[in-house]
Each structure stands twice: as structure tokens, then as C-alpha cells.
Amino acid sequence: MVGREETTMFHRDLHPDGRPVKPEEREQLLRKVLPPTSYSDETTRSTSPKPVGRKRRILWSRFVTRIHLILFAIIQAVFSIYLRSRYLYHVIIDRIYTIMYYPHRTPEYIRRDVKALSRLPTHISVILDLHSHDRYDADSSLENLVNDVCEICAWTASAGIPVLTIYERTGILKEYLQDTHRAITQTLRSYYGQHPPSISLRAPHLQSISPPRSPNTLPADATPPRLEVTLISKDDGRATLVDLTKTFAEMAQNRKIGPEHVTGELIEQELSDLTMKEPDLLILFGPNVQLQGYPPWQLRLTEIFNVEDHQGVAYHVFLRALHCYGKAQMRFGR
Template identity: 25%
Template sequence: MNGKMHQRNFVYKLLWHLVHTVFTIFKCIHDIYLQLECKLIEWRLGNRCEAQILDNLQKATAKLKKMPKHLTILLGTEEPSHNDLAKLVLWSLTAGISFISFYDVQGKLKMNEEELKESVKRILPKTANVIWHNPECSYKNGFSGPKIHVQVLTQKDGHKALVETCKNLSKSNLEISIQAVDEDLRKQYKFPDPDLGIYFGDYFNLCGYPPWQIRLTEFLNIPSHHNLKDYKLINVLRRYNKCEQRVGK
């Protein structure tokens, strides 16, 4: 009896090791295939000029049924690459996205915001307008041609907004409620709540992103924003297009 049980356990272990080995080999082959596919796409698209990239982006996004009005970018722990983030602004403008915000928990992008503005200015078509927002000032209407609103946020901006809301509600005669707090925060941010959020890196972490803004945000991943290719943004927009946002239903 014990001999049969020992033999049966040996067979089970052998089968388990066999399945594990097959799965490991399959995963390795799959990972190699994905890497080769990415390299092939990069090789095919690597020699295109900027006009061809924008034309391809416009054609690809024109086929989508829905586009985010506000795209928010979570840098995570990555060092900001101003040239690549500038491309995101231009590509978002081309895709018809009206608002884009960058959230950098480290605050480095905010400290060097002028460099980002210069990087955007170098690649922006003369007919297009980028409208930069910050909590201290507001923009004026009157821009002609395509435009996109841009905002750089840090963790401190979320703290400041809560402090200002507390001050505003304490001075007013309004009853303090969730609705009153929500309305005041919206007035401060001026941007609509983001529809789509892109985070970089292997792990999703909000890193203190203001939670009242992302109740309905769909978060999707791109491994890194360094040396970013347009097809990666297109893939994210296609994935977002397939998402069903139930808005709490």
C-alpha cells in the first residue's frame, strides 16, 4: 500500500514538474516573441518623419469611438524626460485630447517646468496653442486654432487645494458638505476629472494623487516614457476605447 502511494506521489511530482517546465518554456518563448515584435515595429517605424508620425496618429485615433477629454500622466519614480513628455503633449493635441496633466510626486518636473515648455515649443506647429495652467494664475480665451490645456501637478498641490477649500468654506455661509467640498475643489483645478490615466513602471501606485479627481479614471500602463513611441500611445487609446465605464452603476 505504501509502495503504491509513494509511486503515485512520484507520478504527481513528475507531472507537476513537467507542467511547470512547459509553462516556463512557453513564457520565455512568448516574452521573446513580444520583444521581437516590438523591435520589428520600432524598426519599421523608426525612419518616419514627424509629419508621418502625426498623420498615422490622426488616422489611427479617428477610427476610435471615444477619446479621453482629460489625459493625466503619472510619472512615478521615473526621471522626467522633457523631450518625451513634450511629444505626449503634441500627440495628445493631434489625437483631439483637450486637457493633459502631469503628476510628478518628486516635484522635479515642476521645478524645471520652463524646460518642458521649451521642449513643447520646439516641436509645436505654429497654428497650435498650448495653454499652461498653474494654481496662481488663470488663462484667457481668444486662442484660434487647435489648442490643448496643460498642467503640472505635485503632491503639494493636492495639500494646498484642501487647505484652500477649508479656508473658503469657513469664510462662506454655505453648509459644509461633500458636495460643497467637491464644488470648491473643482473650481480650483479648473480641469475636468481625468478620463484616462497612464502610469509608467511595472507597479501601479497613485503616489498621493488627489483622490477626488480620479473617481472615474481608467488607469493603463506604459512601461516607460523614455524614448516613447507613438504606437504605444495608440495602443493605450485603443485599450481605453474598449473599456466600459459604468460611472458607479
């Protein structure tokens, strides 16, 4: 044990008689409070981890890591095989449909392809993408987009479907309404000859284009169909619904209408007049279901169709969508 006198001497570094404490004396004072050297060695050896246990933990960690890598490689290989097989299957199916069903720019062939269907939609809609062809060449992308619009219009008119709505997110087709109408008319003439269907092209909040047809140019026994085409964009979706809500709110504040007058039927009628009516079938010419801001109110009961692992406008996708619609059961919540 260390006494009080030795403790005071250690802290003050002075002897009781005033002499300074030498280093050897301080070391002797410290040794009295330190544990024995043999006990310290035994404690260190007993508390230190055993080399054998540490090696086992290292080996187990490496083993678990290898197992995880093997499982990851197996899952990745299986998933890659599945994707490749699905892609190959769809490529073969697309090729078969392309060979069996090709329009040859002949309306009779298209009518023959849809003749066996139990029913046809009266209003179809398609979603097209301006940048699906060439993201770096705006002129080429616009030209290809117009060509796709013309072909879809020709297929729709040949199938006997009277209403077509074309959605393009940016709305660039609205800026070339006259040129688009001219291109569609030329494509219809390449299908029908000198007596193409009468086409009406319109866009929300813009003046529609519907040139009158002289009855003298038609033969007596010919009744070519009439096609109504509507061009819409993302501005005709939620923005139109917001504008309609503001209009109803202003009318309610001015006491022109009451809350009981704002019904679902009224909203549906106003949206149909402002944009379009609800289509029976929506066709996506892409591998994924991406609506890209399509007006949501017009898709409550619409049948949506797309083909996996396929990109681009094709006649066989259009025909398969009509077959899918013909087989669909409209239960309407029942």
C-alpha cells in the first residue's frame, strides 16, 4: 500500500524536507501500485483471441462470399437466358405475322384480314414517339413520324374504323396540320387510287381541315369511308382538366351553376368536346406500356395493347391489336 506521505511526495515531486524527488524514486513509487509482471502477461495471453478461431472466421467469411457470387451468377445467367428466349420467340412470331399478313397497300387485303373478327372498335388511338427514329436528326424524325401517321390512317380507313386519335407528346404535328393532311391524302390515294376516303384532320383549340369533296368525282356504286383523325399532345391532358376545373369554379363563383350541376356526365361531355371521346382501343408500338402523359380521363374503359420486345410502327402490331380487341370481354366492373 502507498501511504499519504508517499502520495503527496509523488504529486508534488518533493520530499518532506524540500529535496526534489529523483527519477529512480518516482519509479519505485509507481512500482508499488502496478500489478505484478507475471500476472499482466497471463492476463494478456488469456484475453487475446486464439489464432485458430480467427482463421476459422476468415475462412467462413470467404466461403460465404463465394456462395453469394455463385448464386448471383446463376440468377443472372437464368434471367439472361429467359430474356434471350423471350426476345427470340417474339422475333419469330413477328416474322410469321409479317409474312402471313402484309397489306401490300391494298385495302382489300386489310378488309380480308379483319373480316373474321367478331367486332371492330369504332374509335382507336395510337401513341407515337417523335424521338423513336433518330434522336439527333429532327428533320428525319419528323418525316418518319409523318410517314407512320399516314400508314396508320390508311390501315384504319381500310379496316373500316371511322375515328382515329393520334397522340404525340410534344405536339409537333399540330404545327404542320396542313402538311400532315396533305401527306395523309397522298398515302390514301396510293391505297385507294383516284377515290380515297374523305379525311377530316383536327386538333384541340385549332381549326380542323376537312376539304369538301365534289360528288361528281365519285362513281355511282362507290362509297369510300370517311375518316376522322384527331391530333393530341400532353397539353390536352391534365392541363385541359385543370382549365375546365377553373372554368367551373369561376362559373360557380358567379352563381351561374351550382354544385349539383357539376356531374360526371357533364365533365365527360366537356372533355369530349375539348379534346376527344374515349377510344375503344389504345395501341402502343413499343415494348413497354408508357402513356407519356396521355389524357387520363379518356382511358377509363379503354383496351390497351402492346407487343413485348417490339419497337416501331408495323402493320402486324395493328392487326394483332384488333384481334385482341375482338376477343376481349368487356365486363365493366361486373
